[in-house]
Amino acid sequence: MSRRAGAGTDRLEFIDPLLPTLAEKPPEGDNWIHEVKFDGYRSQIVIDAGGVRIFTRNGLDWTKKYRDLVEAAKALDVESAIIDGEIIVLNEAGLSNFSELRKAVTRRQHDLYFVAFDLLHLNGHDLRDMALKDRREILARLVEPGSRIQFSEALPGTGKAVFHLIEQAGLEGMVSKRRDSKYRSGRSTNWLKVKALIESEFELLGVERERGKPPFALIGEPGTRKYVGSAFVSVNREMRERLWKRVQEHAGPAPKNMKGRLATQWVKPGIKARVKHLRGEENLRHASLRDFWDED
Structure with a gap:
């Protein structure tokens, strides 16, 4: 999980993300949680003794591009952590707006938010073998309301009902995840995305x-x-x-x-x-x- 980075400092490594599989319709059953599919840049916040870094989906270090989000991550009450999420910018209606995201990265840092939806590491512990619902419970307690780092809340209801609401709201789609699933890098059917x-x-x-x-x-x-x-x-x-x-x-x-x-x-x-x-x-x-x- 970690490697030596010199000067006696342990640095955590970027973890290749778990990628959802595209599905035609939402899954059925009670063993799923359903979240909004945010329209942004899939990213990973890594916090360790050396500071805060933010990586792109492909593992590129974009820390310098996200100054305000780095400061928000420094305020989290953790010694070390790896948080999976999406960097977004909101439009006037409060919806994620991909077309405005690139401009916000270069000109409007104050408009950026990191929506956290999974916790892979915390204070020296690898959490990827824990059930998703347990990882998310821990993550929800770490994120302070009102911060530029927000928690991706699960939406109540069946997959079909949630997707109907998402379509009505004009959102991009939804991601459904098995409550008991472990975190494994690469494409997985434990996470399913359905696009509007x-x-x-x-x-x-x-x-x-x-x-x-x-x-x-x-x-x-x-x-x-x-x-x-x-x-x-x-x-x-x-x-x-x-x-x-x-x-x-x-x-x-x-x-x-x-x-x-x-x-x-x-x-x-x-x-x-x-x-x-x-x-x-x-x-x-x-x-x-x-x-x-x-x-x-």
Whole structure:
């Protein structure tokens, strides 16, 4: 768990995070807790005799980027700890806002929060073999209300009922975790994430077909043709072939400010696209093409 870091100081190592498995719907049964899936940067706070460090999901040391959160972590009543969580920024409605997060990291440190949802180490003890519910009980007692470090509260109710509330609130999704599960690095079915998706109408700008890779539809805002992201072409074979034919028949130049790419076939204005995507995002995320048609 720890390694020697010189000058007689034990330094705790970053632990590769446990990653939830994407699921189509929430799990059933009483052996699950359900939390909001916050839209931010998965991060890890490590506190030891050498001070406080904050790591990214991939183990990069971003301590210098999170000055205010480092100070908040110093106020925790612990000798050593490893805390798993998410760094977020909130919008005016009090919801996590991914599009504002990058700007907040560089310009608005005071807008950053760390939402803690698991405790992997405490005061010389490795807690990963403890049941999740016990780790979270200890973590909840460590986090002081009103701090920039907050505790991710479990939401009461069945998975289905909780997910309905999350969709109604316009949140990204939920994470369901087995109450008795141990913490193991890597992808796990003991944690399941379910994302809140909606379908919206956009304009089809073109299709990118690169050999050996899945095809993507390039999507723009209706009317302006401003590029907002790509969508995986998940329609059935018949519809996919119809799409290729429509694209060839309506071939046109690239929209303004879009660089030409060899694998991309652009189309003239006039083709609408229905896209399934994450709710509340400035640009498309986790998007798939569901249908397309000619504009009236």
